Structure formats: C-alpha cells, structure tokens
Amino acid sequence: MDKFRGRVALVTGAASGIGRGLAEHCADVGMRVVVADVDAAGLAETARRVEAAGAQVLAVPTDVRREEQVRALADSAEERFGLPHLLFNNAGVLTTGLSWECSAEEWEWVFDVNVMGVVHGIRTFVPRMLARGEPARVVNTASVGAFIVGPRVAPYVASKFAVAALSESLxxxxxxxxxPVRVSVLCPGAVATGIGRSERVRPEEVRPGPRSPESATYREAFEAGIARGIDSRELARQAFDGIREDRFWILPDSSFLPAMEHRMRCVLEGREPGSD
Ligand SMILES: NC(=O)c1ccc[n+]([C@@H]2O[C@H](COP(=O)([O-])OP(=O)(O)OC[C@H]3O[C@@H](n4cnc5c(N)ncnc54)[C@H](O)[C@@H]3O)[C@@H](O)[C@H]2O)c1
Structure with missing residues (x-):
C-alpha cells in the first residue's frame, strides 16, 4: 500500500526553505498538504507551488509561538482534510553573536519558536493522533547543531539540543x-535557505543586542556557508527516505558524523571541548 498517497501532511515554517521543500515533496508523493507560517506572502507562494504540483492545499497563517494559534491550525486542518498523518514541526529561527551579545529577548524568541513551537505542535496533535489510533508520524526539525557546538550560535544550538532531547523522550x-504514532528528529547539515536571515521574521518587540565587528564577520561567513548548502528539495527527499525507513534519527549529512563522534569522545574522556 502506498504510505503517503491521499494522506494528509502538515508543515510549519512552510513559507521558505526546508518547509517549502517538504511541502512540495508532500505534493509530489500525492499527499494533501496543510502549510503554516508567520510569513503570509511566502506561505501563499508555497501554496501556489503545491497546488501547481497537483495537490490539494490549505494555507493557515500561524505563529507557532502561540499555542492557541497552533490549536486553531489543527482545527482548520481537521475540518478541511482530517488530522495529519505526517506532522512536520519545522519552523525555526537563528540568531548569531556571542552569548552575552544576544539580548534576553532574542534568546526568548529563538526558544519560543524553535522549542515551544515544537512543544505546541506535540501537545496539540499527539493526543488527537493517539485518539484516532491510526499510524501517524511527528517529524521535528532539529539540526546537526543538536550534537555539535561552536561559538556565537548559543541560543540556536541550545534550542536544537532541546528539540532532539524532547523528541527522544517522546x-x-x-x-x-x-x-501507532511515531516520532523522528530531522537533523540537517547545511541547506541553502533563509535561516541566516531570520531577522526578517523577528517580531518588532524583540530588540537585538549590539554586535561586535567580529560577530558581524562571523555572521557573514555563516550565511555564506548556508548558501553553499544543499537544495531544500533534496533535503526533503532525504527526509522522506528516513521516514520510509521508520528512522528516529534522520541525519542526511554524514560528513558531520566524525565531529559528532569527536565531541562525544571529549565528553566521555573528560577532555576540553574541541581538544585533539
Ligand atoms: N538551513 C539549514 O542549513 C538548516 C540546518 C539545520 C536545521 N535547520 C532547521 O530547519 C528549519 C527550517 O529552517 P530553514 O533553514 O528552512 O530556514 P528558513 O528561514 O528558510 O525557513 C524557516 C521558516 O520558519 C518560519 N517561521 C519563523 N518564525 C515562525 C513562527 N513564529 N511561526 C511560524 N513560522 C515561523 C519563517 O517565516 C520561515 O518561513 C529550522 O528549524 C532550522 O533551524 C536548517
């Protein structure tokens, strides 16, 4: 039996990047697709593309930081297509800078979107999926940053460690x-998306802290690295391979495995982070 055709997928953070790639791939495999994002214009463009691929689509502007909006999203999805079989808790934002340069509001923003957005998705959808009693899967987007750490990305990597850990507990x-409800954690490496420009969706009330010139230089290098990443459609294909194989850890970029192993060795051997 085809696992996906005619089933329902819901993707948050679908207005751009990986979320858009996932939504388009869902259409390609014959799913009906619910897309959600705070970026209404980008969301409309994703909906257009999904429809052009021949799929039925429902676009629901949603701020995943707000539990009541995630509940309203679930209600709209259920009313239109029924409860999702595949839920992608994917919306995410990034801020770079030294730990003490990032304002408390920036820290909270990153955690509200990256962690609480996933929590709201789980709390809203999992009980409904359990009550339905049919096979379903929750796919939470973490990152290789859930396993390896560097400087000037503390809010982001801390939030991604949290996503991996809460997914594992789930x-x-x-x-x-x-x-019959399963969970996967998607941990991409570099994917060419808008994540390096997350400030475009940063709420006005979130005032960033001042950055040093070194942090500004780091940010440029980080963005350039992201731009050299793989295409989000390719990442979506890899994510679906993992789903088909019923994998919990979906880690498409194996080039990060040695760094993950090295970090764990440092932990186990009580050595300083990054030491040889
Ligand atoms: N691009 C990469 O290299 C990479 C690597 C690992 C993990 N990720 C993760 O992939 C996910 C998708 O990011 P992306 O790289 O496609 O970046 P992106 O900026 O292209 O897409 C992120 C989407 O999330 C949306 N969003 C932000 N705040 C939101 C909110 N409060 N409510 C709803 N939607 C919101 C944005 O509007 C945007 O459409 C994120 O969780 C990110 O951390 C990205």
Whole structure:
C-alpha cells in the first residue's frame, strides 16, 4: 500500500526553505498538504507551488509561538482534510553573536519558536493522533547543531539540543504506549535557505543586542556557508527516505558524523571541548 498517497501532511515554517521543500515533496508523493507560517506572502507562494504540483492545499497563517494559534491550525486542518498523518514541526529561527551579545529577548524568541513551537505542535496533535489510533508520524526539525557546538550560535544550538532531547523522550513515551504514532528528529547539515536571515521574521518587540565587528564577520561567513548548502528539495527527499525507513534519527549529512563522534569522545574522556 502506498504510505503517503491521499494522506494528509502538515508543515510549519512552510513559507521558505526546508518547509517549502517538504511541502512540495508532500505534493509530489500525492499527499494533501496543510502549510503554516508567520510569513503570509511566502506561505501563499508555497501554496501556489503545491497546488501547481497537483495537490490539494490549505494555507493557515500561524505563529507557532502561540499555542492557541497552533490549536486553531489543527482545527482548520481537521475540518478541511482530517488530522495529519505526517506532522512536520519545522519552523525555526537563528540568531548569531556571542552569548552575552544576544539580548534576553532574542534568546526568548529563538526558544519560543524553535522549542515551544515544537512543544505546541506535540501537545496539540499527539493526543488527537493517539485518539484516532491510526499510524501517524511527528517529524521535528532539529539540526546537526543538536550534537555539535561552536561559538556565537548559543541560543540556536541550545534550542536544537532541546528539540532532539524532547523528541527522544517522546519516542520512549510513544513506544511504551505501543502507539501507532511515531516520532523522528530531522537533523540537517547545511541547506541553502533563509535561516541566516531570520531577522526578517523577528517580531518588532524583540530588540537585538549590539554586535561586535567580529560577530558581524562571523555572521557573514555563516550565511555564506548556508548558501553553499544543499537544495531544500533534496533535503526533503532525504527526509522522506528516513521516514520510509521508520528512522528516529534522520541525519542526511554524514560528513558531520566524525565531529559528532569527536565531541562525544571529549565528553566521555573528560577532555576540553574541541581538544585533539
Ligand atoms: N538551513 C539549514 O542549513 C538548516 C540546518 C539545520 C536545521 N535547520 C532547521 O530547519 C528549519 C527550517 O529552517 P530553514 O533553514 O528552512 O530556514 P528558513 O528561514 O528558510 O525557513 C524557516 C521558516 O520558519 C518560519 N517561521 C519563523 N518564525 C515562525 C513562527 N513564529 N511561526 C511560524 N513560522 C515561523 C519563517 O517565516 C520561515 O518561513 C529550522 O528549524 C532550522 O533551524 C536548517
């Protein structure tokens, strides 16, 4: 039986980058697609592309930081297509700079979107999926930054460690229930998206702290690295390979594995981070 055709997918952060790639791939495999984002214009463009690929689509402007908006999103999705079989908690933002340069408001913003956005998705959809009792999967987007750490990205990597950890806890909870609901954590490497320009969707009330020239230079280098990343459509294909294989950890970029191993060795051997 085709696992995806005619089923329902819901993607947050679907107005750009990986979310758009996932939504388009969902259309390609014959799913009906619900797309959500704070960026209404980008969301409309994604909906247009999904429709052009021949899929039915519902676009719901949603701020994943707000639980009531995520609940309203779920209600709209259920009313139109039914409860999703595949839920991508994907919306995310990035800020770079030294830990003490990032304002408390920036820290909160990154955690509200990257962590609480995923939490709201889980709290809203998982009980409904369990009540339905059919196979379903929650895919939370973390990052290789959930395993390896560098300077000037503290809010981001801390939020991604949290996403990986809460997903793993959810895995055990669902396994212990014997539930047909599964969870995966998607950990991309570099993907060419808008993540390096997240300030375009930063709420006005979030005032950034002043950055040193070195942090500004770091940011440029970071953005250039992201721009050299793989295409988001390719990442979506890799994510679906992981889903088909029923994998919890979906880590498409194996070039990061040695760095992950090295970090864990430093932990196990009590050595300084990054030491040889
Ligand atoms: N691009 C990469 O190299 C990379 C690597 C690892 C993980 N990721 C993760 O992939 C996910 C998608 O990011 P991307 O790289 O496609 O970046 P992107 O900026 O292109 O897309 C992120 C989307 O999230 C949306 N968004 C931001 N705040 C939101 C909110 N409060 N509510 C709803 N939507 C919101 C944005 O409007 C945007 O459309 C993120 O979780 C990111 O951390 C990206």
């Amino acid at each position: 895995y055990y909870e669902l396994r212990d229930l014997g539930a």
